[in-house]
Amino acid sequence: MSDTPQVLLAHHLKALRLPTFLREYDKLARQCAAEGVDHSRYLLRLAELEMIDRERRTVERRIKEARFPAVKSLDSFDFAAIPSLNKTLVLELARSEYVTRRENVIAVGNSGTGKTHIALGLGLAACQKGLPVGFTTAAALVNELHEAHDEKRLQRLQRQLAGLKLLIVDELGYVPLSQTGAELLFEVFSQRYERGSIIVTSNLPFDEWTGVFGSERLTGALLDRLTHHVHILEMNGDSFRLKHSRGQIVEEQPPQEPD
Structure with a gap:
């Protein structure tokens, strides 16, 4: 007892x-x-x-549900390697107050400059604030939207995406979109306008986005919504991956015999 x-x-x-x-x-x-x-x-x-x-x-x-391809923090990002990137702004964004204000972030720059790392770091910071976050590439999201449309569950997927406080869409511009894919992606962005935050990374400047969406009208309407409340991160510089590869090549080369 x-x-x-x-x-x-x-x-x-x-x-x-x-x-x-x-x-x-x-x-x-x-x-x-x-x-x-x-x-x-x-x-x-x-x-x-x-x-x-x-x-x-x-x-x-939150981290598990976000489906990050890797968990990366901003602490491990080499800001000195990308002088064009506004470090102060990135650290301010890490407070995640822009998510509360339903503002967007667009990271633009050539390949290999760490745009995905920055997006992952900001996503992790939002998760640490207890916010629901989702990560996807533009190509994967469009494929998922196509499948949902074909299987008559598009509205359910759209509701799931709308439930995220922060949606991260990586690698926009790497793959041109079909007309249907462009319209489906536009609808996702449009539904989040002033309702939820988006982080977009792209290797293309804005004036080349028409080549991805295939329509000046659609691209203009998309940019109008994305850039209304936006923080732009310019990330042009030498590729981290290319630097790393060059470093490995130098290390692996045998010492030259003197003539």
């Missing part, structure tokens, strides 16, 4: 979804008793542990 309170307490804490309470209450009770801490401060410590653990689990869930 002496174990009954503990059994019932464990049952209730599980039902209330308080796993940290369940795991820590006994150990913390002994610690607080040894320190002479009163019951209210004991409960406060337990509640704080539960809150911290719950926030950690929320962040982990």
Whole structure:
């Protein structure tokens, strides 16, 4: 019978979804008793542990749901290698307040300059704020939209995308879109206008986007919506990947024999 309170307490804490309470209450009770801490401060410590653990689990869930191809933080980005990039603006964006204001971010620059890394870093920062984030490439999103359209579930997919506070669309411009694909992607962007934030990365300047969407009218309407509330990150410079490859080639070359 002496174990009954503990059994019932464990049952209730599980039902209330308080796993940290369940795991820590006994150990913390002994610690607080040894320190002479009163019951209210004991409960406060337990509640704080539960809150911290719950926030950690929320962040982990958000990161998993975002479907990042890799988890990268801004701490590991080499800002010195891309002088054209406004580091102050990027660090300000990492606070994720632009998401609350439903503003957009467009990172434009030649290939290999770290646009995806920046997008992933900003996405991770938003997840750490507990915000729902989704990551995809433009080509993958268009394919997904095509499939949903053909399978009569387009509206459901559109609702799922609309539920994201931040949608990251990587590599816009790498693959030209069909007319239907361009219209489907435009619809996604249009539905998010002033309702949710978008991060877009592209290797093309804006005046070349018509070649991707195949229509000046559609491109103009898209840019009008995307750039109404926007932060533009210019990322032109030498390719990180090319630099790395060159460095490896130099390291792997055998030393030359003297003539």
